[in-house]
Amino acid sequence: MKVYDHQLEVPGLRMTKQRKEVYRALMENADHPTASQLFDNLKNSQESMSLATVYNCLEALVEHGAIKQVNVDREPTRYCQNSAQHGHFHDQSTGTIHDINFKSGINLIDILDLPEGTEISSLEITLKGTLPS
């Protein structure tokens, strides 16, 4: 797992003021926020910026593997601090999202029945249900 410094360097990505701020805002919010929640957080900060920019920055960070996107059904897209391979659990009683990891030694690719030569660019695993209280 790669965790970049919050001052932030991401290989291959030009780090503008706005991208740094968006990244930092996400690092300070572990609740898998939406783009507009991040936008609201940022309004009260030094560096206010437009919602379109928040979307642009998040897209750039996702494309460069620094953060992850979480889609649950058709709800607004949420963003995840954790760039390592992991899944998400959507707790339907609270609406919250939790990271879930694979048991150690497991490589998800190994258990899928894929044709030889398949190239995988991303893998998303999402559960819904309720966690014990």
Added chain:
Amino acid sequence: MKVYDHQLEVPGLRMTKQRKEVYRALMENADHPTASQLFDNLKNSQESMSLATVYNCLEALVEHGAIKQVNVDREPTRYCQNSAQHGHFHDQSTGTIHDINFKSGINLIDILDLPEGTEISSLEITLKGTLPS
């Protein structure tokens, strides 16, 4: 795996003309169509119906486990004939979706690190990439 007769009975779901037609239309279209693609298919059939009804019927069928929903990023939701546990592969060079199965003997739940007592109501696994030609 349960495959219902195409005349169709689904336990607990009242089978209206429209729900039967939507189900049948999906069974005849293996390409993981969207709601509006199904709507277009149905226009040329006996039983034409409103787009809202197509959405309603698909929702009812998904809720009752007769079909599955496939979400890839923010693209329009697509629907899947196959109600058994399986994953989806989104081929980025063609835009097509393919079912993928787990290797035999594998139970996905077993490899996830979940707290005791977690209740799972759905599990979605989606890959993106390119398949060999």
Added chain:
DNA sequence: CAACAAACTTAGAATAATTCTAAAAAAGGC
């Protein structure tokens, strides 16, 4: 350093999949 091109940001408009609304129709129970 100045000039230029490329990349980025921005506000607001546009898009489009989906959901909502309220009324009409259908289904099932008795």
Added chain:
DNA sequence: GCCTTTTTTAGAATTATTCTAAGTTTGTTG
């Protein structure tokens, strides 16, 4: 056959996201 509940419908409304076009910043190159 009546009554209640569920379903269907057409069109309007919603809303997350993308697009647009103009302005700004950045990095590069002579």
